Amino acid sequence: MKKHIVIVGAGFAGLTAALELDEREYKITVLEARHRVGGRVWSTTLANGEIAELGGEWINVKDGKVLSMLDRLGLSKTEVGVNFLRRKVIAGAPVPFAEQAVAIDLSAKTLAGMPEEAITSGTIRDFINQLPLSPPQRKYFFSRLQISYGLDLHQVALRMMEVYTPNQQKSINIDGSYFRVTSGNMSIAQTIADSLEDIRLGHEVSQVGYSKQGVTISGNSVDGPFQLEFDGLVIAVPVKVVAEFEFQPPLPLPIKNAIASIAMGTAAKITVATRGRPTLRAYHDVETPFWCWTGNGGDGNVRKVITAFSGSVEALNKLDTNSNDPAVWFQKLKSANPDLEFEGDPVMVDWSGDKWSRGSYSAFSNQATDQIPFLTNSVGSVFFAGEHTAYQSATMEGAIESGLRAAKQVSEELK
Ligand SMILES: Cc1cc2nc3c(=O)[nH]c(=O)nc-3n(C[C@H](O)[C@H](O)[C@H](O)COP(=O)(O)OP(=O)(O)OC[C@H]3O[C@@H](n4cnc5c(N)ncnc54)[C@H](O)[C@@H]3O)c2cc1C
CATH class of the missing domain: 3.90.660.10 (Polyamine Oxidase; Chain A, domain 2)
Known part of the structure; x- marks a missing residue:
């Protein structure tokens, strides 16, 4: 008999996991709190x-x-x-495109020459402040990054910088x-959803427990409270929502702490x-x-x-x-x-x-960055996805990356 997996969250992460597992002969149910799919893609x-x-x-x-x-x-x-990286500066001193590119290039080169300890303890704010940029260049660079991360840059780890490339995946292409x-x-989400048999909108999950079969989950829907039992679970909701789920028994402390350490922009x-x-x-x-x-x-x-x-x-x-x-x-x-x-x-x-995202996307301090490896650990038949669990966090790419990774884990661990 096919194993029955429930996916909580019909954003790009959850739906990618659902698509993969559906193709790998699992029976899939997707539960989504909103009355539409796509999550933070709308x-x-x-x-x-x-x-x-x-x-x-x-x-x-x-x-x-x-x-x-x-x-x-x-x-x-x-x-x-x-x-995206070439903007005409208005309401401030102009910064020609060539100077915008110089700032990006300089930050990449400076990072490449920095000792590992300085990178792992640094913040984006301090890093930009020490770059030899002109005042308008610095102001624009700072302003572009600050709004993109959605958080004060002294709270964001230098390792999260757009040009940081420890394993060559996150390089930036100015042109x-x-x-x-x-x-x-949103058609990405809608097309996947249309291919699945069992998607339940208006289903907000709040509790996760373990049972003989695998996992029980409870929550509220338009038709009242529900409790369901499955062989496995992929949790693909934003990090601040996972932090409020009631797990019985509680999540292992390293995972719980890793989840709690992530901020939302x-x-x-x-x-x-x-x-x-x-x-x-x-x-x-x-x-x-x-x-x-x-x-x-x-x-x-x-x-x-x-x-x-x-x-x-x-x-x-x-x-x-x-x-x-x-x-x-x-x-x-x-x-x-x-x-x-x-x-x-x-x-x-x-x-x-927004009740179901609690912010725009994840933002990592140094303390949170150190705990990233715990975010992808499974606990019994419970697996985690979502942009915050991906190398390319805070993006659609990261959401899909996490869904692919979670589906692979399920197929390896829940045969
Ligand atoms: C304003 C803004 C601009 C952005 N711009 C870009 C960009 O230009 N390029 C880019 O690549 N990325 C961008 N992003 C980031 C990108 O949209 C996200 O990283 C990505 O969509 C996250 O997907 P996800 O599946 O991890 O989470 P989500 O899309 O948030 O999906 C999670 C789903 O879980 C549901 N859910 C929440 N709680 C519960 C619950 N209790 N029970 C059941 N379901 C629940 C939510 O409703 C949601 O549908 C932007 C995001 C925002 C907000």
């Missing part, structure tokens, strides 16, 4: 019919696992036509291309339809800070959409995203793009207030 259609991304958006040319998944699912990608899924990034996005077709652009406001961009759609034309992203508590306070009223940010977006006319209302999502 595509929407704006007033003018254009697709916009409210969560994970940029697919790097080096995101091999996302790109392979697109091929596997028969989905097409579109080159955005805008480089590389960026892609989006033509039909919206805070980030928000705003997106709005434009009346005419905008030109391609990537602008970075270093003062607030936030950045905004346009990009190509599947028909080869620029999508009639502009989207902006910001991160860190300080930036989001300035943009008043907590109020759920997009007025402050929309005004800044308009001032930054005086050539554009808008259609319909802007859509804003502040992920820090």
Whole structure:
């Protein structure tokens, strides 16, 4: 008889694990708290019919696992036509693209020459402060990283720096291309979900126990409380949610401590339809800070959409995203793009207030980075996935990487 595995969380991590295990002849049930799949990847259609991304958006040319998944699912990608790493600096002293590239190159070279102990005890803030950069260069570099990590940079381990390449996987390509899924990034999740027989939306899990068969899980659904028993479990929910699960018996201390040590960044996005077709652009406001961009759609034309992203508590306070009223940010977006006319209302999502993500994505201090090896340990028939358990954490690539790894563990350990 087929072993029955439950996957909790229908984001890219959980659905990748489900797809793999389904193909390996396991019986799969996916439980998802929201009434949609995709988790932190959430595509929407704006007033003018254009697709916009409210969560994970940029697919790097080096995101091999996302790109392979697109091929596997028969989905097409579109080159955005805008480089994530080349932004016109607005609301601050200009920093030409060549100087932006110099800062990245210098940080990579400096890191490569640093002693191991200095790297393992360093933070991104201190590292940037010691680089020989001009004041505008430093301000822009700092601002770009601070909003990307969504956390004060003195809390982020230097080992998490975008150019840190201990095993050559995380190298950065300054001139590389960026892609989006033509039909919206969420189609990856939807296509996998459509191929599975048993996906239960509106099912929020809160407790995990061990039983004779393997695992019991309990929670609440639209139809009331549920308790289910399976042979194995893959937990693929964001790290702050796992930290609140009640495990009976409790998780081994090293795993529990590793989970508890990870922080979540805070980030928000705003997106709005434009009346005419905008030109391609990537602008970075270093003062607030936030950045905004346009990009190509599947028909080869620029999508009639502009989207902006910001991160860190300080930036989001300035943009008043907590109020759920997009007025402050929309005004800044308009001032930054005086050539554009808008259609319909802007859509804003502040992920820090999201019950099922508790922030945007994982961020690792030095203490948390030291405990990374425990995050992928299984406990009996319980396995862990999610972007925070991946080498390429905080990305869609990491989510898929973790789902593939968890599925492999299940097939090796639960034959
Ligand atoms: C604003 C923003 C911008 C981003 N930009 C990029 C980008 O440009 N490029 C990039 O590569 N990545 C980006 N990311 C990161 C990327 O989206 C995530 O790393 C990735 O989607 C995480 O996938 P996951 O499956 O690990 O988690 P999730 O997508 O969070 O999936 C977990 C699922 O578990 C569900 N869940 C939670 N609690 C429970 C529960 N108790 N019971 C049942 N189900 C539960 C959730 O609803 C969710 O569906 C961005 C993220 C955000 C928020």
